[in-house]
Amino acid sequence: MYLQKIKPFLTLGIFYLIVSFLLRLVFVFHPITTDHFSIGDILKVASIGLVNDIFVFTLASSFLAIYFLFLSNGKYENPFGKIILGLFVLAFLYVWLTPNNIFKQYGGSVIEIVLIFLGLKTILFALMLFSPKNRLKIRNSLYFITLFIYVLLIIFNAVSEYFFYNEFGVRYNFIAVDYLIYTNEVIGNIMESYPIVPLFSTIFIITALATWFIYKKTKDTLIDLPNFKQKIVLLFIFIILATISTFVIPKISYEKGNTFEKEIAANGMVKFYEAFTNNTLDFFKFYPTIDESLAEKNVLSALGINSLNRKVTSDIQPEVHKNVVLISIESLSADFLKLYGNKDGITPFLDSLSQQSLVFTNLYATGNRTVRGLEALTLCIPPTAGESIIKRENENKNKFTTGSVFKSKGYTTKFLYGGYSYFDNMKDFFGGNGYQIVDRDNFKPEEITFANVWGVCDEDMAKKAISEMNKDAKTGKPFFHHWMTVSNHRPYTYPDGKIDISPTSKSRNGGVKYTDYALKKFFEMAAKQDWYKNTVFVIVADHCASSAGKTELPMDKYRIPGMIFAPDFIKPEKFRTVVSQIDLMPTLFGLLHFNYDSKFLGQDVFSKNYVPRAYIATYQDLGFVKDNYLTVISPTKKIKQYQLFQKENKDQIQEYNIYYTENLVSDIARKDLEEQTISSFQATSYWLKEKKLNK
Template identity: 70%
Template sequence: MFTQKIKPFLYLGAFYLIISLILRIVFFFHPITTASFGVFEILKIILVGALNDILVFVLASAFLALYFLFLSNSKYKKPYGYIILGGLVLIFLYILLIPNNIFKQYGGSISEIALSFIGLKIILFSLMLFLPKNRLKIRNSLYFITLFLYVLLIVFNAVSEYFFYNEFGLRYNFIAVDYLIYTNEVIGNIMESYPVVPLFLVIFAITLGITIFIYKKTKNELLELPNLKQKFILLGAFILLVGISLLGLNLTTKLKSNNVFTEEIQANGLPKFYWAFTHNELDYFQFYPEINQNQAEKNFLSQYAQPVLKRNIVSTQPELKKNVVLISIESLSADFLEHYGNTQKITPFLDSLADKSLMFTDLYATGNRTVRGLEALTLCIPPTAGESIIKRENNKNKFTTGSVFKSKGYDVKFLYGGYSYFDNMQDFYAGNGYDIVDRNNFKPEEITFANVWGVADEDMAKKAIQTMNAESKSGKPFFNHWMTVSNHRPFTYPNGKIDIPGDVKSREGGVKYTDYSLRKFFEMAKKQDWYKNTVFVIISDHCASSAGKTELPMDKYRIPAMIFSEGFIEPQKFTKTMSQIDVMPTLFGLLNFNYQSKFLGQDVFTKEFQPKAYVATYQDLGFIKDNYLTIISPIRKVKQYTLAQHKNNLKPEFNIYFDENQLKDKEQNKKLVDETISAYQSTSYWLKKNQLNR
């Protein structure tokens, strides 16, 4: 009896394990997986992965267990059937007619969802109650639909995990949670990036075929339903399995490895998604190593001429009220540029501009998301654990690059070709005193091409020129921060602009089109009266990919950055290691600004500057200094790597890539470990206490 009643679970479970195994094998051979595995490690990954899958399936089958628990013929007998139906109708009327019902108190669409669910339940229960001769057919149909939905979710999740891994080299994380929130952009991105119709037809065909197979093998289990005693036995057994699964996942999800790909391939994506969904912020003081707070602040602030948080920056030269245009470029890795060894010639304009600029040749992004890059350029602070400050509730009235410009009488704007509500950019920039120009400000005739992320960069360039012309007429200097969008999957752009067609959807095309758009922007800017009095800062927000053998692969954080101003900035290469957070303080130094600073980045041309950089994911926090990479992670873990640089023979001033060799605990440079902890602990503390506000 017991074996017969769990046949649907066994068939679905077996299918889930097979799909998960296929997915792991695909990950092993995926080009993004740049690690090699021994035979025993492969076996271990497969076994641990299978265990994870079994535990997850037990939890995921809870809905199927509830479905079987409520299957019964006796509930349709008089008077029970009519009582139940009457109760369902009363609940429906309560939700429909009572303005302040319990469901509406939760806000959102909870009330509508509850009303739809109860309404559907009334229809199905009525059919089963009043058509007893067709009851088995109706039940079989509902059972088939239930199986279909389960199989569809299994197949769809596998496809989703593949595409997510294909993009990021990871199972689900914070980004996947964001994708659920920003459904319009994400669904649009998928529609424009992949052959959606054939893909969904294949998914549907596989789902239908597997559902028919499982249905035929298990439908006879609905002929004889378990009695109340048998249901309690089955329910007790299932509750026990759920408890074991929760305990098991608590252990297996904590298994760590020196190889990030090992951890990701053996993991199951659903627990990782749940963890990311419930941990969008990580309390530094709960999860990370600490030292005495006073000592941490003393260590961190010792790098500044005035070792205090609020410092007076004083120049010996007169201030220069030049216009400033900060262009942060979407996903532009350093190795896309010829200066860093690329031979594809996909950034001809940026490479030519670099030779006329102050170029920072060894600069690192703080993170692997746009919001991290915007945070670094706007707040000039190291990244903190969890989600970017831009996406947190307490994200307003901060000390920002915009607030410094405003104190000098500048017009301050944020320009974005998409809808700036995405990634909470509108809330953050408006809440910090920026005016916003985004897709909402475009007239239809101003848009020649757009995809889900926004108008083409060329259209945004024209809008930027229009905006700057209007600003210049006011007599005030302006600071405009423009975030590009075209170099992002699906990499679509107007045809006929570059030698790579826009409908090919290649990353190289996206890079080259953005480079083309920047050329057009500068060609237009040169014709304007304000051009010669303007400084341009061009920098990437982050690299195109962040996957690598270690938690924070160095080559996946290195980005190009340059400051250009004709007749003002002398062309040169700054070759010391620096961070994204140092760029704007350096610009303020070039403009001889006097101001009170709370920036944690430094002007790299001051004698106090110490070459270093901060790199991070949402939980791993890294510090680069003196050819060491130190990483702190939950729960209070510390790893350290030595970095072996290699020279670029074509461009000797550009060091290229690194070998990262992990040190044993006793070999670690403890001074740098303390510096790492001091930097991130102090930043987290000051943010928590609102000490980085204006």
């Protein structure tokens, strides 16, 4: 008897489990999944995933349970039906006519949504009350719509997860939360990247067919509704199951698997919830720690200094106040360049420029997002747990930055961005740290020849940058301009006829090659300006194009190109030692012979105290690279250490071979590196918390 009553839950649940299983299979065989799965691995992942999905669906079916709880014929009998209808009418009038009701106080579209909901409920209840013979038809229609919404969400989530995995090689994480916040850019990106009409048409057709099948199998449930006693029993059972699910879901994991196994076994909605509720992580609560004074002492000793706030002095004088243009390039992995073995010829200009520049051949990005790259280049500190400092509105202002060093020397400082800088909180961060901001809002219509959702094309931004640099050069003051490119980003659209890869292909190679083309045009225009010979150009990626790999922090997904170009000033050479992204600007200050007060944790790589190491991180895994070891600390106080071995590549010179085998060390082999890792991230987190990294 009870089995018949829960038939909709069982049928819909089985559909959800089938979709989730098929999605996991797609992930297993997806090209981005570089690990090999045996039949046994697939069965393990599928089994853990099945348990995950059952408990998640139990919680997700809460709305369906509430819907069935209020299905009743008795409520339409006299006098209950007219009383309930009267209450609906009064509620509608209250929301509509009361000047300062609770819903109007929320502002936005809340009031309209509530009015539509109450209006529909009132009309439908009235129809079912006064037209008993049509009651079942109306109820069936509403039931079909309810099922349709559930099925649509299941399919739409599966499609969304596929595209997210296709881009990042993981389930939902912080980036998905950001995408939910920045809906304009994200929806625009989707519209421009994918064939939306065929895609959504297919989704709706599959949804309609699946809904009709489930509806036909379960609609008889609405003829003989549960009585009051049966509802109480079913509700009690559901509450118990939902409570169990709430406690069990956080404990389900695949601890022994590699990153791909863990991600594929996980449930996307759980991952999204975890990211949404943990966008900031308290280092001292979730990570391994040591005595704070020892952590600080270790970090300062490694830098060869006695105090965080110290005076940096150059052995060579006088200072050189050349203009500085820092170009951080969107998603430019090292393996896009010919230097690192790329044979597609997609960076011809950067390849040629590298022959005339100081090139850091062993440079590592701190993270896998633009805000991490901007943080490293601006604050010159290791990454911290949780979201980038740039996005922490209560912590991101009045910081000691590269811009503040330049301003102390009389420079004009600007941040140039072809998109709207409110995205990723860049406007708040750079504006709150004394930078002038030039973004899409500053473009006149005639200055834009091509744009997509991320901003004007890099060529248009290059022209705007030249205009801004000419303007600042006329003041007689040196200038520091930080330009962040945008074109090498999905949907990889750009003006037609510029390169030999059609923009209709919407390919990563096309995006890379167009940005390279735009940079070439920028330097051609710059070379014609009076200020050109008195300018130092720093070109570096913000992060790599992808972060997916077998381990938490795959080394090849953090290797980026970086170079400093200044004819007749910076000698072309290859700096082959390990360098962190946070070292780039302190190194530049050393080349300019600057004397300045510093709070940077990045180092001048040419100083006598330089110790090669790098920091690489996600929003929760924090890695320290030194002496061919990668030590990783993670939430719940986990510590892992990997020994790094370069993979054999006969076609590539060893120093440009970016691929490593990361062998997990069963017992921490280098305890000194474990302590250095904890010290670096702990001290940085402490100094940030205590505002010691402020100006």
